[in-house]
Amino acid sequence: xxxxxxxLPTLSVQEGDNxxxxxxxxxxxxxxxxxxxxxxxxxxxxxxxxxxxxDKRQGQRVTVLLNKTVKHLSLQIAATxxxxxxxxxxxxxxxxxxxxxGTGTSLTVIP
Amino acid sequence: xxxxxxxxxxxxxxxxxxxxxQCTQDMNHNYMYWYRQDPGMGLKLIYYSxxxxxxxxxxxxxxxxxxxxxxxxxxxxxxxxxxxxxxxYFCASRSTGDNYGYTFGSGTRLTVV
Numbered sequence: 001x002x003x004x005x006x007x008l009p010t011l012s013v014q015e016g017d018n019x020x021x022x023x024x025x026x027x028x029x030x031x032x033x034x035x036x037x038x039x040x041x042x043x044x045x046x047x048x049x050x051x052x053x054x055d056k057r058q059g060q061r062v063t064v065l066l067n068k069t070v071k072h073l074s075l076q077i078a079a080t081x082x083x084x085x086x087x088x089x090x091x092x093x094x095x096x097x098x099x100x101x102g103t104g105t106s107l108t109v110i111p
Numbered sequence: 112x113x114x115x116x117x118x119x120x121x122x123x124x125x126x127x128x129x130x131x132x133q134c135t136q137d138m139n140h141n142y143m144y145w146y147r148q149d150p151g152m153g154l155k156l157i158y159y160s161x162x163x164x165x166x167x168x169x170x171x172x173x174x175x176x177x178x179x180x181x182x183x184x185x186x187x188x189x190x191x192x193x194x195x196x197x198x199x200y201f202c203a204s205r206s207t208g209d210n211y212g213y214t215f216g217s218g219t220r221l222t223v224v
Contacts, residue, residue, distance in 0.1 A: 009151075034212045034213075036212075041218075042217055042218070043115075043201050043203075043215035043216055043217045043218050044154075044201070044213070044215045045215070046212045046213075046214075049212055089153065089154070091212075091213075098142075098144065098156060098159060098169075099212075099213065101146075101153045101154040102153055103151075103152060103153040104153055
């Protein structure tokens with residue numbers, strides 16, 4: 001199967017600081033990537049996506065960066081808030097196939 | 112729209128018992144999926160379906176069965192529950208095409224004792 005991994009299983013940040021969550025993917029054919037947020041006891045929720053023909057995409061307080069050269073994806077959260085505490089997954093899609101999910105990074109925001 | 116609805120939310124089974132996890136979506140999505148999530152782990156694909164009448168095995172299908180008689184429903188069946196099937200199960204759906212993300216249900220927490 002595909003390998004989608006995260007560099008850090010846990011991340012703690014102070015409220016108001018910026019957070020960066022990293023993800024490595026292994027298949028150069030992957031052309032679409034999504035970040036999901038999973039709060040305790042809930043299903044994953046879509047945060048932001050990016051296609052492989054883009055390097056950067058911004059949403060509300062979130063930015064996704066894609067580096068295809070090194071097969072690396074990152075999620076930046078600006079001015080992290082306590083409500084951002086959750087597990088964050090990246091997922092990659094190979095055309096004609098299903099998504100593959102990483103293990104996840106647990107983000108804890110310290111008030 | 113209710114999105115993806117899973118029932119039950121919690122269930123405790125004895126070893127050898129059987130049960131069906133229900134999943135229904137009202138978004139007219141063709142693709143539906145069942146994942147399991149073990150503590151501290153990522154999502155592992157059990158079965159998926161690209162449309163009514165079509166199902167395929169995922170990464171970890173052993174011990175499970177599915178059916179897809181309608182676009183809306185995609186039940187997951189456990190015939191002989193084993194402790195290794197203790198997990199949280201998520202159903203998801205998405206529209207046709209590669210560049211669409213999943214909509215997940217809220218999950219079913221299953222414990223086999």
